[in-house]
Amino acid sequence: MKVFSELKKNLKNNISTLPPIKVALLGDTATQFLSTALRGTGFDQGFDLQMWEADFNQVERQVFDPTSELYQFAPQVIIIFQSAHKLLGKYGKLNTQQYHCLAEDQMALIDKLHSAINNNSKARIIYYNYTEIDDAIFGSYANKLEQSFLFQLRKLNYELMIYAAENVNFYLCDMSAIQNQVGKPAMFQTSVYINTEMVLSIEVLPLVAARTVDLIGAIWGKFKKCLIVDLDNTMWGGIIGDDGLENIQVGNIGIGKAFTEFQYWIKKLKNRGIIIAVCSKNTQETAMEPFAKHPDMVLHLDDIAVFMANWDNKADNIRKIQAVLNIGFDTMVFLDDNPFERAMVRDNIPGITVPELPEDPADYLEYLYALNLFETASYSNEDIERTKKYQVEAKRTVAQAGYTNEADFLQSLDMVSIVEPFNKFNTPRVSQLSQRSNQFNLRTVRYTDADIAAMIGHESIFSFSFTLADKFGDNGLIAVIILKKESNDVLFIDTWLMSCRVLKRGMENFILNTIIVFARQNDYTWLKGEYLPTPKNAMVKDHYHNLGFVPEGSQWMVNAKEYTPQNCFIQKK
Known part of the structure; x- marks a missing residue:
């Protein structure tokens, strides 16, 4: 500091x-x-x-x-x-x-x-x-x-x-x-x-x-979402490939106690909603063995969202983890006992946080406590299920590799969405998404629980929350739309945000189809959108253009009455 x-x-x-x-x-x-x-x-x-x-x-x-x-x-x-x-x-x-x-x-x-x-x-x-x-x-x-x-x-x-x-x-x-x-x-x-x-x-x-x-x-939505952890001499004492299952140090005796308490800390982070990933130079089967068989392990395989163990360099493996999770590198923390590995990751992945762990594992926790790495301004029930959702996402990634046609893959998912206005039950999650969504967020307007609650029943504000489930599991509430009446003929899209973990599944088309139907039913002709650039939301700069909106100054317009609904493989429940 x-x-x-x-x-x-x-x-x-x-x-x-x-x-x-x-x-x-x-x-x-x-x-x-x-x-x-x-x-x-x-x-x-x-x-x-x-x-x-x-x-x-x-x-x-x-x-x-x-x-x-x-x-x-x-x-x-x-x-x-x-x-x-x-x-x-x-x-x-x-x-x-x-x-x-x-x-x-x-x-x-x-x-x-x-x-x-x-x-x-x-x-x-x-x-x-x-x-x-x-x-x-x-x-x-x-x-x-x-x-x-x-x-x-x-x-x-x-x-x-x-x-x-x-x-x-x-x-x-x-x-x-x-x-x-x-x-x-x-x-x-x-x-x-x-x-x-x-x-x-x-x-x-x-x-x-x-x-x-x-x-x-x-x-303001800037916080850490993922902890990536090395294994040998970080998660436990010793080298699993050399020392064997019986001789790694973990448990309540000697220095093993430090590693056990370190695992308890990681477990608590996972239970709070932090995504836990493993990045280890090891063979996959050997690296997984302690999680499945060692009686003193606190963490188990179902606590790990992405498990990456091979002999590739760790920077490349962290990029693979990022590709599965679809979150920014600046939301990741990487812990490794080896100074060389830390320097290599830090030099090759801009934005990632790589603390300088103390040499003595007994000092790990006090050092990490002082860093306050995982500050948060909110907490909801959705956080508790986060690891499971990302594990399911990893299964989807594997399944997708078996399809050569993207449409066939999307159709095979059997996707279903529940569309609801804001209510007292979904308000905490809507607010949390507003605070945390950075990449797929067209205007990046932040709303608190109180702000969201004030919109419920408002005569000129129309709210939509979207869930998404498929044959692999339920992603929960993943998208938010807030429409504001600008005139008798125009609805302004004040907020369009979405969780990045459901990208490339046709959710954008499903959402636009939904709000087009709402506009028609309520006799609005135009939907007006706006993109306000931030350092993190460049991925959606062409969002309205790709959906068929036409530019009007710094904003985008689409005629709701003339719009042709786009194909998608999501059913409204």
């Missing part, structure tokens, strides 16, 4: 070429260096964070005034940093009878701030939770005494988690966890605070900025 001076140098680069995000920073302590660190980190992560910083200790004035500079700036993200140190000062001014209300009063204030922002802005809120301070008034008894500051502080952080879980556009950046990672002396330096009102040390600013920008990136 870069130090603060390096982040500051980033600001000399041409940041304006990157996707812009308007970010407002409000704090009750000095935040000017934090603002610099955020902007510099944004450059490293591919964003132009256009920062607006409130004056010192002006959080409430800016938020509660509808005409304030905050709302004139029209931020897309508002970061609020109310420090534990200021809270401690507030606590000292309370009388004894008020001590037990500190957390409750602060949560009431946070709720008012949230409500005011919602009334005046569409910005997402990132709230920094509270670093732990023990004022040592009661010693260990503070854990039993509701009037103690430590008790109230811990209660406040707990209540914040509950509040964030209940409010979809309110996110927490875990400052308390950062302090646990680096230690309070590294996080907070008294001489700096006394002289500058800064509660964060210069040394910790890059880490705080990284965690914040990770969260902004996840909200």
Whole structure:
């Protein structure tokens, strides 16, 4: 991770070429260096964070005034940093009878701030939770005494988690966890605070900025989807081809315990929805043997979406994995104990994340925890089934190789789609697709759960969600269309996005056929589309042209009443 001076140098680069995000920073302590660190980190992560910083200790004035500079700036993200140190000062001014209300009063204030922002802005809120301070008034008894500051502080952080879980556009950046990672002396330096009102040390600013920008990136659809893991001396100790099944190190004895705990971490990622793939220089049968036969293995073959073991170079094998999964290399993480293999993959596959694993496997997990590789801004039931869906996709790829005619293959799949408007059941998945879809996304407009819920029943917004199932399995909800009434004659395609794992199956034609029928039934003549380019969606730049739309300025038009439905092999259920 870069130090603060390096982040500051980033600001000399041409940041304006990157996707812009308007970010407002409000704090009750000095935040000017934090603002610099955020902007510099944004450059490293591919964003132009256009920062607006409130004056010192002006959080409430800016938020509660509808005409304030905050709302004139029209931020897309508002970061609020109310420090534990200021809270401690507030606590000292309370009388004894008020001590037990500190957390409750602060949560009431946070709720008012949230409500005011919602009334005046569409910005997402990132709230920094509270670093732990023990004022040592009661010693260990503070854990039993509701009037103690430590008790109230811990209660406040707990209540914040509950509040964030209940409010979809309110996110927490875990400052308390950062302090646990680096230690309070590294996080907070008294001489700096006394002289500058800064509660964060210069040394910790890059880490705080990284965690914040990770969260902004996840909200904007930039996150890791896939973990690719080497086997020998990464997944287990030893070399399976040389040492044999009985002698690899995994289990609860010695260094084998480190590999077992490493596998538990991977298993939890898989259960969360991260795709797990294997990339190993080995014979396939030998490499698979521990997963099938070793009694101490935590991971098994059904946890692995794509298993690539051969003697080809790993960069080529990772390209093959990418071809099956159809996701960007920048959404992949590759773990390998061998520095040569790491360097080779890093040099040959731009965008992939390749951490420098420690030499000692016992240090793997603590190192990986600190990297925060798999930040997310959402979670749904669809995530739990992701590995199974990609395993099924691998079977489809194998089956397709047996056909010389693509139409014959598509017809053999027996594809079926359920088409529904947005509802309370599919809202989380629709929102998640909106946040995460980057490649097949014509306009890349991001919508939260609350945004989606507001569209349900709207008289001039028409929504469509599409599932796709075939003889191999169910892909779940994979495409979203949002139409907006532009006039009595025109429907504007505000959103057209689709999961890349169902490309080349005729879904584009099925979707257009569906919305053409809707337009005709509701007496609209024209469908208007628009392509807004991003660094990731070049694959759909000719989407409307390929479907028969004609250009009109920067947009695309098709006459719904004259359109001839296209052939596809998908049945509407």
